[in-house]
Amino acid sequence: xxxxxxxxxxxxxxxxxxxxxxxxxxxxxxxxxxxxxxxxxxxxxxxxxxxxxxxxxxxxxxxxxxxxxxxxxxxxxxxxxxxxxxxxxxxxxxxxxxxxxxxxxxxxxxxxxxxxxxxxxxxxxxxxxxxxxxxxxxxxxxxxxxxxxxxxxxxxxxxxxxxxxxxxxxxxxxxxxxxxxxxxxxxxxxxxxxxxxxxxxxxxxxxxxxxxxxxxxxxxxxxxxxxxxxxxxxxxxxxxxxxxxxxxxxxxxxxxxxxxxxxxxxxxxxxxxxxxxxxxxxxxxxxxxxxxxxxxxxxxxxxxxxxxxxxxxxxxxxxxxxxxxxxxxxxxxxxxxxxxxxxxxxxxxxxxxxxxxxxxxxxxxxxxxxxxxxxxxxxx
Numbered sequence: 001x002x003x004x005x006x007x008x009x010x011x012x013x014x015x016x017x018x019x020x021x022x023x024x025x026x027x028x029x030x031x032x033x034x035x036x037x038x039x040x041x042x043x044x045x046x047x048x049x050x051x052x053x054x055x056x057x058x059x060x061x062x063x064x065x066x067x068x069x070x071x072x073x074x075x076x077x078x079x080x081x082x083x084x085x086x087x088x089x090x091x092x093x094x095x096x097x098x099x100x101x102x103x104x105x106x107x108x109x110x111x112x113x114x115x116x117x118x119x120x121x122x123x124x125x126x127x128x129x130x131x132x133x134x135x136x137x138x139x140x141x142x143x144x145x146x147x148x149x150x151x152x153x154x155x156x157x158x159x160x161x162x163x164x165x166x167x168x169x170x171x172x173x174x175x176x177x178x179x180x181x182x183x184x185x186x187x188x189x190x191x192x193x194x195x196x197x198x199x200x201x202x203x204x205x206x207x208x209x210x211x212x213x214x215x216x217x218x219x220x221x222x223x224x225x226x227x228x229x230x231x232x233x234x235x236x237x238x239x240x241x242x243x244x245x246x247x248x249x250x251x252x253x254x255x256x257x258x259x260x261x262x263x264x265x266x267x268x269x270x271x272x273x274x275x276x277x278x279x280x281x282x283x284x285x286x287x288x289x290x291x292x293x294x295x296x297x298x299x300x301x302x303x304x305x306x307x308x309x310x311x312x313x314x315x316x317x318x319x320x321x322x323x324x325x326x327x328x329x330x331x332x333x334x335x336x337x338x339x340x341x342x343x344x345x346x347x348x349x350x351x352x353x354x355x356x357x358x359x360x361x362x363x364x365x366x367x368x369x370x371x372x373x374x375x376x377x378x379x380x
Contacts, residue, residue, distance in 0.1 A: 049063045122146050182252075200285045209247075209333045209337075241346070247261075274306075278313070
């Protein structure tokens, strides 16, 4: 004759009770966890497996197993299923390593026209060549299993992440030279505030923004209509009218932008910008330029023109290769492209030129003095 079931005493801490209460009311947790949390809370109030099972709507043995797990492993650990042995894996670790090694090669290196692998192509290749390589278990490999194996190793052979090779052995030295110029700008600003007099020095960041597209619409833009269209409507078709280049220099002390818009950005256009800067500052002012390594900045034509100017009039500081981000004018170009050039449509290249220059004049009416701060404290 079977004996009476004895009630199991379940002791829960205040933290466990709070966590179980929150889980029992959750709308996002899995249903099994919510149900088990309710079982434990109900059993704490009424230690009867049958009564709790009837209230929750489960068998009393389910409640008993949940309470026993709570006593053995803890109340919160009892909410999850215990690990099961599962089916023995059919793909050996050696086969997985072979597959991962294969994924680290390019598909084209194995005779395929594809540049990179896809999981479908990788699975097909493994099925065809895996058994010959000693991995018979890969004969029936499917695409989904390939994804799981590569996912565990965090390998994504179908994707490309770009990086930039540092090809300038003197990168740090050249960056320090640029930062020293920015430090000098800070010193000049502070000196100007104290003495109300400016040293006859101008520091200008220069660069070109080529390839500005002049595009025309093929149908009129439709304006927004309240309750109908929230935005301007534009026909997808457009007409290309050519490109322009913006050559500009921003004065780091005054915030003024000196700019030219030309069809190209060769040495002769860069010399035009230098002439513009030469005429914008008094004769005794030293003009220090920060610029990149574009061929127009170091060409014979440019050097020949610089030779005609007084000694010390122009001083160039070049950013390192792939270090154009050190030039403050890149930030200005980015802001100008997002505010003035974004979605722009014109009827001719001449109109585009006029609107670019109008945008420059607007910037100069509301000048912003740019300040460089990255690693400035480390500059000598």
